[in-house]
Amino acid sequence: MSAPAPPLIAVNGLLDAGQPRQSLRLDQRYARSVAQAGGIPVAIPPVGGPRDVERLLARVDGLLLTGGDDFVMERLGLGDTHPAADPTPAEKQDFDVLLARGALERGMPVLGICYGMQLMGLASGSARLHQHLPEDLPGSQGHTNGIVHDVTLREGTKLANLLDVDRLPVVSRHHQALADVTPPWRVCARDGEGLIEAIENPDAPFAIGVQWHPELSEPGSPHDRLFRGLVGAAGMAATRSAFQRATASST
Numbered sequence: 001m002s003a004p005a006p007p008l009i010a011v012n013g014l015l016d017a018g019q020p021r022q023s024l025r026l027d028q029r030y031a032r033s034v035a036q037a038g039g040i041p042v043a044i045p046p047v048g049g050p051r052d053v054e055r056l057l058a059r060v061d062g063l064l065l066t067g068g069d070d071f072v073m074e075r076l077g078l079g080d081t082h083p084a085a086d087p088t089p090a091e092k093q094d095f096d097v098l099l100a101r102g103a104l105e106r107g108m109p110v111l112g113i114c115y116g117m118q119l120m121g122l123a124s125g126s127a128r129l130h131q132h133l134p135e136d137l138p139g140s141q142g143h144t145n146g147i148v149h150d151v152t153l154r155e156g157t158k159l160a161n162l163l164d165v166d167r168l169p170v171v172s173r174h175h176q177a178l179a180d181v182t183p184p185w186r187v188c189a190r191d192g193e194g195l196i197e198a199i200e201n202p203d204a205p206f207a208i209g210v211q212w213h214p215e216l217s218e219p220g221s222p223h224d225r226l227f228r229g230l231v232g233a234a235g236m237a238a239t240r241s242a243f244q245r246a247t248a249s250s251t
Contacts, residue, residue, distance in 0.1 A: 007061035007234035009039040012099065012116075014068055015046055015092040022089075029215040030066050030113075036219075037227035039234060046095035053098045062109040062206075062234030065100060065116025067213060068092075070176055071129065076122060082131035084175065088115075097123045109206035109233035111226060114174050117209025121181050121199060128179040133195075136179070140193050143172040146216065151197040157188035158200050159208055162229045163222045170197070170212030170223075177211055206233035 011034065013026035024045045031041040042060060057063075070085035072093055081087060088096075100123040103110050112120040121127025130136040133143060141149060152167050153160040160166065178196045181187060189198035189210070201207035206229060214223035 004235065004239055006038055006040050007231055007238045008059070009034045009041050009062045009064055009231065009234060010044050010056065010060040010099075011041050011064045012044055012046070012066055012068075012096060014066075015089045017089045027066070027215070030064060033215045033224075033227045034064060034231065037224070037231040039227075039231035044099075046089075046092040048095070050098055050102075053095070053102050057099075057102050057106060057108060060108075061238040062230055063099070063103045063111075064230065065096070065110065065112040065119055065209075067114035067116065067173065068096075069115065070131070071115075071118070071122065073129075073131070078122075078129070082135075084132045084135075100124075104201075104204070104207060107204055109230055109237060110208075111206070111230040112209035113215070114211060114213060117199060117211055118176060118178055120207070120209045121178050121185055124184070126182045126185050127199075128181075130177045130179045133175050133177060137193075137195070140195065141191070143174050143177070143195075143211075145173065146213075147172050149191060151189045151191050151212070153189045153198070154187065157186070158202065158206075159188040159198055159210075162208075162225050164225070165222050168222055170210075170214075171216040172212050173216075174211060205237065206230060 011030055013024050016023045016025050026043045034041040069088040072087050073079050073081045100119050148169050151170050181199050184201045185199045187196050188200045191197050198210045214226045217223040
C-alpha cells in the first residue's frame, strides 16, 4: 500500500489594496513552516462567496489563518472601528469570516495566528476584542514590533500537551487582542498580565489560535509543534475521508 499523500493546508494571505491593482501577499515563513511540518501549503486569494468557500474547503485538509491587519468592526456588527486601526480590506475580511466559520463548522483542523486567532473567536460570535491595547489596557506591556515576552500555558489543555511546556517565550506583533471568549472556546494561555494569548476548542479535533507568531521563532523550538499538530490532524482527517469514500464506493 502506498503512503498517504501529504495533507493540503490552505493558507490565507494579506491583500495589498494598492492601485492600479490588488495583489495577494503571503509571508514565505508561513508556507515554509507548513512544508517543514509535512504538509503542502496552498495560498488562497479572498475571492468568492459562501459557495466558493464551501467548494474550497471540500478540497483541502486543513486551514492556517495567518496574521493580518485590523478588523473593520462595523462589518462585524460590533460598533465603531478604532482610529488607530489599520483596516483589513472589506472583501478580504468578509472572505476570511466565511472561511473561518466554514472550516470550524466542518470540524476541519484550523490553526490561527495573531489576526487569525482573533478571527476564529469573532467569526464564531464567541469573543470580544480589545481594539487598541494602549488605550484599552493602559500601562500594559508592549506587544508590537516583534517584541519577545513569556506566556504561561494552562495545564491540561490541548495546547499545553502539544507544546509540552508550561511557559515559553513568544514573538508578538499586535496591538489588538481578544478581551474574552465564550464556549466553545476556552483560554489556554495568557501573558504575565493576564492578556489572552491562546484559545482552543476542546471538543474539536484541532482548533487552536495563538496571539503570537510561531513562524518567527527559531527552528527546533516548541513552536514547531503547532504546525506539526495542524498537519498531523489534517493528515488524519484526510485518511478518514479517503477510507469513507473507499467504503462507500465498495457498497
